[in-house]
């Protein structure tokens with residue numbers, strides 16, 4: 379199947395529709411009930427669970443037993459790519475990758491869910507669509523030119539060569555697709571050390587990508603990975619002189635490890651995005667937006683709303699609107715119960731999650747990360763409407779659900795007296811990650827004040843966090859938001875070197 383630009387635009391529009399929650403008009407009597415959310419029916423089980431996919435149909439394309447062999451194969455592929463292929467060939471190859479991912483998006487979503495057991499099927503389809511359709515290609519590259527009496531100088535964006543990329547379990551194949559498109563558009567090849575808990579589906583994605591590249595006439599092994607990734611295989615990747623750039627998407631431990639490599643490294647680290655809602659906000663829009671962002675893929679995304687600071691004067695209004703749009707309020711007893719199974723005491727005093735702080739009292743229990751709100755309610759023995767997508771609770775600032783990047787559909791809400799308190803606490807809760815923050819307000823001064831105080835890579839106003847990566851917001855998509863190293867919303871140009879080429883007076887300077 380081959381898709382035109384127009385087809386891709388249509389798909390992008392359908393992605394937007396998929397994630398928009400459409401709420402019907404409510405009568406006052408309905409106000410205490412949870413409104414039906416017009417999205418595809420959500421199941422918190424893997425659709426067709428038990429169906430096993432074999433990657434054998436696409437062969438072993440790009441998947442190697444040894445990291446050394448993956449590096450060698452991609453190293454040679456990149457040499458061929460830059461010497462024998464033109465920029466228009468890159469465009470054709472990238473278009474083939476987009477097409478194959480779009481046509482296999484359901485299979486990929488199902489396989490990710492089966493292997494990682496995290497998140498929601500429908501949202502994973504949307505994430506694959508987003509990565510395939512909205513990751514920029516060669517159009518992202520710009521050549522700068524200067525001309526004048528002294529001649530002509532151009533500055534080109536040249537490839538780095540071979541890139542080593544490390545990917546998270548939360549967006550496993552979506553990051554492989556997004557990184558591969560951006561890196562190949564810039565003329566590089568890439569070797570992945572994927573998260574071990576997603577190695578089978580990532581191998582399938584790498585094979586699909588290589589098959590598409592081969593069928594469009596490109597070189598073999600532009601995208602490779604090691605079949606069984608470990609910390610040892612990552613060390614081989616980091617230490618290989620053939621790998622010229624490292625790109626890591628994951629928690630702070632990974633970013634720290636890559637930054638110690640002595641190589642050019644791009645680090646996309648953890649977030650703990652706060653939301654502020656002030657007394658000028660449109661409460662219904664704020665409630666719907668927060669629920670959309672915080673419940674998407676069961677809150678796995680690093681950009682997702684993780685804690686809310688709301689002015690006391692409007693807190694009841696916000697909560698009322700949230701309950702009316704797919705949220706369920708945990709009472710204090712239920713909250714204690716959720717903490718007892720979804721958090722674990724940090725007995726060994728080790729750092730985990732969104733911060734390298736080893737003094738935290740709790741960690742999140744891996745078993746409950748990315749699980750559907752319905753499973754939490756089942757465990758609590760609560761009969762709730764099946765369309766509940768998000769659990770909310772009222773807590774103090776020090777509560778572990780505020781401080782931890784929990785990646786569960788449990789959103790803590792903290793009441794504050796005024797805007798200054800909201801900003802102060804939100805900045806503290808973000809832990810200096812400078813990742814993402816969201817604010818609902820109609821007051822420009824308030825928006826500016828918070829944006830300046832928190833200095834995040836993404837700052838979303840009056841919309842869901844998803845708008846920050848191109849879901850219902852302008853701008854391209856990325857799965858690698860490089861806050862710690864400052865590249866921001868990465869794209870092809872991030873994976874380039876600046877190369878200056880100078881022609882002084884056309885080479886005919888006459889010295890008089």
Ligand code: NAD
Pocket residue numbers: 544545546547548549571572573574609612627628629630631632635646647648649679680731732783857858859860861
């Ligand atoms: P993780 O840090 O546990 O793992 C990410 C990758 O790094 C995996 O491949 C893992 O094997 C490897 N890794 C982990 N610790 C390492 C270490 N000390 N040394 C070397 N390699 C290491 O993260 P995860 O659970 O897979 O993903 C969730 C985390 O990633 C969250 O913190 C989330 O915020 C973050 N994330 C960030 C972005 C972004 O763009 N900034 C995108 C997605 C996820």
